[in-house]
Amino acid sequence: MSTETQTARGKKQEQVAATSTDLSDSGTDTSDSSAATTSEATATQTTVAETGEATATTTEAATGSIDTITLHGETYVLTFDEEFDAATPSFWAGFGAGGIWATSFSPHLEDSRTIASNNELQYYVDPDMSAFDNPFSVTDGVLTITASPLDATQEATAGGLSYSSGMISTEMSFAFCTGYVEICADLPDEVGMWSAFWLMPADGDWSAEIDILEVLGEDADTLHTNVWDDGSGSSQAVYDTGAADGFHTYGLYWDESVIEWYYDGTLIRSAENTAFEDMYLIINLAVGGWAEDPDATTDFSEGLQIDYIRIYELESSTERNDAITEGGFTSQELWGGTEGADTINGSRWGDLIEAGGGDDIVYGDNGNDTLYGGDGADQLFGQNGSDALYGGAAADKLIGGNGVDFLNGGAGTDHLWGGVWAADGATDTFAFEAGCGTDYVHDFELGTDLIDLSSFGIGWDDLSSAMTDQGWATKIDLAACGGNSGDAVYLANVAAADLTADDILFATYA
CATH class of the missing domain: 2.150.10.10 (Serralysin-like metalloprotease, C-terminal)
Incomplete structure (x- = not known):
């Protein structure tokens, strides 16, 4: 890591470390604080001030090392780590290429580049698609995903969609079941932009979903969380977060019985776990859909910035992924052949x-x-x-x-x-x-x-x-x-x- 990168990262860590303590010291009640699940997403709301407790961190400023952390009195080891220190991220570009980040949904199946059921307006672009602006850039160890308006020729290529943008997922390279996942990110507060960090089942169905964060640019101080079970969601919005004012950490603790959401180390929600299967990561910047349509005030130069993404799994588990040291993750090449009929x-x-x-x-x-x-x-x-x-x-x-x-x-x-x-x-x-x-x-x-x-x-x-x-x-x-x-x-x-x-x-x- 260069000196410039270390300095830049150190400043970002200072923004998120002040409220951090060891989760094992919190004595937090992990009962379900969300509303009961119904056939549609059942929403509750709170503010950061109402949640109160500072309970978790994985920042180097607090621990001195990111290789292990203590959660609820148990040791967790690092099994996935993306620090974005390379000039170009390890994009997945076909079987055998060894890439980590897929840049569309299911590139081995239908290769979807938008979610039409959400009425989204963007077309997710691969970094090597010369017909579009590359939505991905890395500066000082930070990945930026940027959306762009399309001209008429580009719209035709994008199936009539009006914008390009980017998404990254580990669908082809990494999945896990239970643990702690954390992202350090700066989210855009522009009208029409919809930032999301979520988990999906690795087997390819949509039986479950865990939304770690969803933030709409026109209301960027509100953090939306959700957990879905067979199409039924239990959502909770957290207000007055200040999420749009710089880099913050967004964490999810997930075990057999409970899911906990953290913002800058503070517990903001606890819910009963209804998702117990291998899942993979998705981070995307959508346009429109749940968010408003972009307007004349929308500044497309402001993107979704990601400093790091880390996953920890219970050290004593016999079913976890292999432990790594910082930056040591390599693609696991999911969806390859097995000894069965594939x-x-x-x-x-x-x-x-x-x-x-x-x-x-x-x-x-x-x-x-x-x-x-x-x-x-x-x-x-x-x-x-x-x-x-x-x-x-x-x-x-x-x-x-x-x-x-x-x-x-x-x-x-x-x-x-x-x-x-x-x-x-x-x-x-x-x-x-x-x-x-x-x-x-x-x-x-x-x-x-x-x-x-x-x-x-x-x-x-x-x-x-x-x-x-x-x-x-x-x-x-x-x-x-x-x-x-x-x-x-x-x-x-x-x-x-x-x-x-x-x-x-x-x-x-x-």
């Missing part, structure tokens, strides 16, 4: 996906992807981009899709298609080796596609004697080329007489 969706970037065991279905989506089916009867779809597909063991189906693709079915009886349709004009390569079993290529394009037999060490003369025309297909007896008994490939709708040496990749020494 359906895995790639992203708009180039993905490296290893499906693992089980009968898997893998979609590459956009980008130049590398897909491994592993064991099991797998279905691999490269889709857009120039992809490499490896079926692995068992009977697999490989479909390259658009682009110049490489397909290797591996062992077992495999069925391979290079393109989306026959005669798509892209050069696809179908590779085979000893032990591949009996495979079928369904859309081989003469003069365009290639059969890769380089692993056999043969030449055209050897291959010619191993080919027979079956009428419906040309059979290449790979066992006769040095492969295992039963190894063969059938080229559907291809006459043996039409094949030439130019359709085959041989070893360079053959």
